[in-house]
Amino acid sequence: MRTAGRRKVFTVLFRVGTYLALGIVITPAVWVLVGVVAKAAPGWQWNVLWTPLVSNTGGIEGPLIGTLILMAGVLLIAGTIGVLAGIHLAELSKSVDRGPSSWLRMASDVLSGFPSIVLGYVGYVALVVGLHWGYSLLPALLILSIMVVPYIAKSTETALRQVPSSYREGAEALGMSTGFSLRRVVLKSAAPGIVTGILIALAISAGETAPLIYTANFSQTTWTGSFIGGHEFGYLTYMVFTYWDEPFKHDVQLSYDAAMVLVAIVLILLVSARIIVARTQRHAESRGG
Amino acid sequence: MTTAEGAAGGLPAAPDAAPQAPRPPALRRVVGALRTGETGAWKWSARVAVVLPAVALAFAVTVLAVKAYPAIEVNGWHFFTGSSYKIGSAYAQTVRTDGVAHPEGSSYGVLALLVGTLQTGFIAVLVALPISIGCAFALTERLHPWLSRPLGFTIELLAGIPSVVLGLWGVLTFGPFLAKHVYPAIAHVMPNVAFFDWFKGTVGHGEGLLTGSLVLVLMIVPIITATTADLFRQVPPLPKEGGEALGMTDAEVASRITIPWVRSGIVGATALGLGRAIGETIAIAMISGSILHIAPNIYSPMSTIAAAIVTQLSSSLTDATGFATATLAEMALILAVISVGVNLVARWIVHRTSRIGGAVGRGA
Numbered sequence A: 001m002r003t004a005g006r007r008k009v010f011t012v013l014f015r016v017g018t019y020l021a022l023g024i025v026i027t028p029a030v031w032v033l034v035g036v037v038a039k040a041a042p043g044w045q046w047n048v049l050w051t052p053l054v055s056n057t058g059g060i061e062g063p064l065i066g067t068l069i070l071m072a073g074v075l076l077i078a079g080t081i082g083v084l085a086g087i088h089l090a091e092l093s094k095s096v097d098r099g100p101s102s103w104l105r106m107a108s109d110v111l112s113g114f115p116s117i118v119l120g121y122v123g124y125v126a127l128v129v130g131l132h133w134g135y136s137l138l139p140a141l142l143i144l145s146i147m148v149v150p151y152i153a154k155s156t157e158t159a160l161r162q163v164p165s166s167y168r169e170g171a172e173a174l175g176m177s178t179g180f181s182l183r184r185v186v187l188k189s190a191a192p193g194i195v196t197g198i199l200i201a202l203a204i205s206a207g208e209t210a211p212l213i214y215t216a217n218f219s220q221t222t223w224t225g226s227f228i229g230g231h232e233f234g235y236l237t238y239m240v241f242t243y244w245d246e247p248f249k250h251d252v253q254l255s256y257d258a259a260m261v262l263v264a265i266v267l268i269l270l271v272s273a274r275i276i277v278a279r280t281q282r283h284a285e286s287r288g289g
Numbered sequence B: 001m002t003t004a005e006g007a008a009g010g011l012p013a014a015p016d017a018a019p020q021a022p023r024p025p026a027l028r029r030v031v032g033a034l035r036t037g038e039t040g041a042w043k044w045s046a047r048v049a050v051v052l053p054a055v056a057l058a059f060a061v062t063v064l065a066v067k068a069y070p071a072i073e074v075n076g077w078h079f080f081t082g083s084s085y086k087i088g089s090a091y092a093q094t095v096r097t098d099g100v101a102h103p104e105g106s107s108y109g110v111l112a113l114l115v116g117t118l119q120t121g122f123i124a125v126l127v128a129l130p131i132s133i134g135c136a137f138a139l140t141e142r143l144h145p146w147l148s149r150p151l152g153f154t155i156e157l158l159a160g161i162p163s164v165v166l167g168l169w170g171v172l173t174f175g176p177f178l179a180k181h182v183y184p185a186i187a188h189v190m191p192n193v194a195f196f197d198w199f200k201g202t203v204g205h206g207e208g209l210l211t212g213s214l215v216l217v218l219m220i221v222p223i224i225t226a227t228t229a230d231l232f233r234q235v236p237p238l239p240k241e242g243g244e245a246l247g248m249t250d251a252e253v254a255s256r257i258t259i260p261w262v263r264s265g266i267v268g269a270t271a272l273g274l275g276r277a278i279g280e281t282i283a284i285a286m287i288s289g290s291i292l293h294i295a296p297n298i299y300s301p302m303s304t305i306a307a308a309i310v311t312q313l314s315s316s317l318t319d320a321t322g323f324a325t326a327t328l329a330e331m332a333l334i335l336a337v338i339s340v341g342v343n344l345v346a347r348w349i350v351h352r353t354s355r356i357g358g359a360v361g362r363g364a
Helices: A002-043 A046-050 A060-093 A099-114 A116-130 A137-161 A165-173 A178-206 A210-215 A236-243 A249-286 B005-010 B025-080 B111-140 B145-160 B163-189 B208-236 B237-245 B250-261 B262-279 B282-287 B304-310 B323-353
Strands: B082-087 B095-097 B102-103 B107-110
Touching: A002 A249, A002 B111, A002 B163, A002 B208, A002 B250, A046 A249, A060 A099, A060 A137, A060 B025, A060 B262, A099 A210, A099 B025, A099 B107, A099 B323, A116 A137, A116 A210, A116 B262, A116 B304, A116 B323, A137 A178, A137 A210, A137 B025, A165 A178, A165 B102, A165 B237, A178 A249, A178 B025, A178 B145, A210 A236, A210 B304, A210 B323, A236 A249, A236 B163, A236 B282, A249 B145, A249 B163, B005 B107, B025 B102, B025 B107, B025 B323, B082 B111, B102 B323, B107 B111, B107 B323, B111 B145, B111 B208, B111 B250, B111 B262, B111 B282, B111 B304, B111 B323, B163 B208, B163 B250, B163 B282, B208 B262, B208 B282, B237 B250, B250 B262, B262 B323, B304 B323
Parallel strands: none
Antiparallel strands: B082 B107, B095 B102
C-alpha cells in the first residue's frame, strides 16, 4: 500500500509539474507581448510611422526604413546564398556524411553558434575600420547575412530532404536534366519549407541589435542611399536599446513605439511562416502523403 | 522521338524551349545546351554558396586572432585572474610592453566577466531544463491538439521576440516586479549557511544576475522545448504502450521510458541553449546592471563578456594606441571559443542520437 501511495503522489506531482512548467513559460510570453503594447498604446499616434526622427520631437520613420532596408538586403544576400548552400548540401553533393560536404556543413553549424556580438566586432575591425567603409549599410548587411545564412541553409536542406525521392526519379525518368527537375519539381515541392526558413531568418535579423551597433552605429537621419563611406543610419532595435533611458518623455515613448512596431513585424513574419506550414501540412494530408 | 516537354505531360514546359513541334535538330541542340547549362549553373553557384559560410568562419577567426594578438601578448595569463577594465591615462606617456604600445596605467582582467558569463548561463540552463521538459511533455503527451497547437505557437513566438524587447520588458517590468514581490521573500526564507547565504542580502531594484538569468531562461526554453518535443514524438509507441499495459501511469511512462529514451538528445538541446545564453548580449547589457565585479549575492548587478563588449566600445575608442580595442578582440575571441566549444559538444551529442530539425532562432 505504501508503494501505491507513493506512486500516486509521484504521478499527481508530475502532472501538476508539467502544467506548472507550461504556465511558467506561457505567462511571461503573454506578459511581454501585452506589456509592450500596454507601454506603447497610451501615447501611440499613427503619424510616428512617417514622421522623421528629431530630438525630443518627431517619429520613427528613419529607424523603421532602416530596419526594412536591412531586412530587404538580408533577404537578397542571405536568401540567395543560404538557399543555394542548402541545395548543395541536400541535392548536389555526392556524399552526405563524409567528404567535403560534411566539413562545410559543420563550418556552417559552428558559424550559427557564433555569438552575434562577436560577428559584429569582426565586422567593426575588418570592414568598418580595416576597409575604411565606416559605419554604414554594407558592413551591417554583410554581418547580418553571415549570421543568418547558416540558418537558411539548414532549413533549406531540411525542406529539400523531405521531398520524396520518387519525385526526382520520376523527373529523371521523363528525361529532365538535373537543373530543370531541381527548378520545376524539387524546389517547387520544398518551397513552403524554404520560405518558412527565410521568414524566420528575416525575423531574427529584424530583431538583432548587438552586431548593428558595431557596424551601422546609429544616426537620427534616414538612410541616405549610400552603402559605404560612414553614412550611419537608424534602425528600430537601437531605439529600444537606448531611448527608454532618456530623460525626455517623448523619447521614452518613441522607444516603446519602436518596440511595439518591432514586435508587430516579427509577429507578422512568424504568423505567416506558421500559416504556410499549416497549409502545406493540410495539403499533404489531403493528398494522403 | 518525343522531346522532354512532350513526355513530361502535365508538367509545364520549359520557358527556354519553343512550344511548337516538330523541332529542327539545330534548335534541339540549342535547347539541350541550355538544359545542360542550367544544371551547370545550379551546380556551380551552389558550390560557391556552400563554401561561403566556411570562408566567413575562417575570416572571422583570423581577424579576431590578428587583432587580439598584441593584447594576448601583453595581458598574459593575468587576464584570467583579475578583474579590471582600465584604459589608462589618455594624457600620460604611451608606454611599450613587449613592443606593444598602450597608455600608461592600462590594466585589464576578464575574470569577473568570465564568471558572470558562466553564472548567467548555468543558472539559466538549470532553471530552463526542467521547465522545458515539462512543457514538451504537456504539449506532446497530455494536451489535445486544439490546445497544444496555440500554446506551442506561443512558445515559438517567445523565441522570436527580439532580445532587445525582452531586455526592455526585463528592466522596466519584470525586474522591478521580482525585486518588489519575489526576491525579498526568497532572501527572507533562505537559511544563513554556506551556499544558501548567496540568496540572502540586499535585493536591489531588479537589475542583476538573477533577473538577467531568468530573462535568458525565457530565451532558451523555446529552444530546448522544441527539440525535446520533437524527440518525444520520435519515441516509438510500443515501449510506451508496453509500460501502460504493465500498469504504469503516464508520469511513470515519461520518467522511466520516454525521457531515458531521448536523454542524450535532451542533453544536446540543453547545451545548445547554454551556447545561446552565453552569447546573449543586448538583454544582459540592459538588465545586468553592468558592474565589473563577481556578484556577492545572486541579486546583485554584474556583467558578462558579451555585454561588456557592447558597453565598453565607446570608452575603448578613446584609447589612441588601439590597445583597448585589441583587448576587446581578445574578449570576443574568448567568448567565441567558449560558445563554439559548447555548441560543438551539443551538436556531437545530438548528432550521435538522432537527426532532427532545429528550433526557431539562431544557435538552435
